[in-house]
Amino acid sequence: MSPLAYLCRGDILFSVKIRYSFIIFAVISMLLLDLEVIFYALFCMSVHEASHMISAKLLGHDIKSLSLSAQGLTIDLDQKPSGYKNIIIILSGPLINLLCSSVYMLIIHDTSSLFVAFNQSFGFFNLIPLKFLDGGRLLEELLDLCFPSRISERICFIVNAVLLCVMWCVSIYCFLFESSHSSSMFICIFTLINLCLDDTL
Numbered sequence: 001m002s003p004l005a006y007l008c009r010g011d012i013l014f015s016v017k018i019r020y021s022f023i024i025f026a027v028i029s030m031l032l033l034d035l036e037v038i039f040y041a042l043f044c045m046s047v048h049e050a051s052h053m054i055s056a057k058l059l060g061h062d063i064k065s066l067s068l069s070a071q072g073l074t075i076d077l078d079q080k081p082s083g084y085k086n087i088i089i090i091l092s093g094p095l096i097n098l099l100c101s102s103v104y105m106l107i108i109h110d111t112s113s114l115f116v117a118f119n120q121s122f123g124f125f126n127l128i129p130l131k132f133l134d135g136g137r138l139l140e141e142l143l144d145l146c147f148p149s150r151i152s153e154r155i156c157f158i159v160n161a162v163l164l165c166v167m168w169c170v171s172i173y174c175f176l177f178e179s180s181h182s183s184s185m186f187i188c189i190f191t192l193i194n195l196c197l198d199d200t201l
Contacts, residue, residue: 019069040114044097044122049073051096052089059085083145090138097123131160 029038052075053063061081067074081089101119105111129139139159143152 015065017065017067019067022068025069036114037118040118041122043115044100044118045072047100047119048093048097048122048126049075051092055089055092056081059088061085086141087138090134090141093134094123094126097126128163129156129159130163131156136160 029041033041049072052073056063056075056077059081062078063075064078065076067076080086097119101116101123104113104115104119110116126133127135127138129135131137131140136156140152140156143155146152147155
């Protein structure tokens with residue numbers, strides 16, 4: 001059976017949940033960013049999340065629901081993938097963004113394009129080991145393979161706390177003393193929304 005036929009099997013209907021954090025983040029994004037930046041961001045996010053969904057389907061999982069939040073699109077599967085399957089699903093998102101930017105640079109020979117910049121930024125940013133990013137889920141999965149859940153949770157908590165402190169300090173410094181005011185403020189707002197808001201509309 002071809003991959004396309006396999007993807008089309010079964011019930012393709014699923015519920016979509018919208019969280020408060022998505023609405024707030026969308027409004028702030030429209031106020032801080034211009035339309036071209038928003039377009040590229042939406043494209044990168046769509047390709048990223050589609051890669052997660054396709055890899056999950058190819059590995060034999062059905063999608064129960066989708067949840068839109070400031071984190072992006074969270075996919076609720078029929079059952080939690082185990083071991084290497086979950087690692088593949090997690091990595092598929094960032095890797096497709098990096099692949100898109102690499103292919104574009106090879107074909108167009110333009111390294112300064114916004115398409116390249118956004119795909120690379122989106123891919124690498126999602127690999128940061130924070131709880132609400134793919135990197136955090138990957139770290140949690142790898143630690144669960146090596147340690148008891150109680151120890152892995154503590155390690156994840158410490159890593160998250162340290163990284164958030166570093167990100168906030170760097171962002172505040174850039175906002176006060178460098179020219180990247182909007183991007184640094186954007187990072188601060190992104191992390192704050194993800195930490196404080198997670199309610200379903």
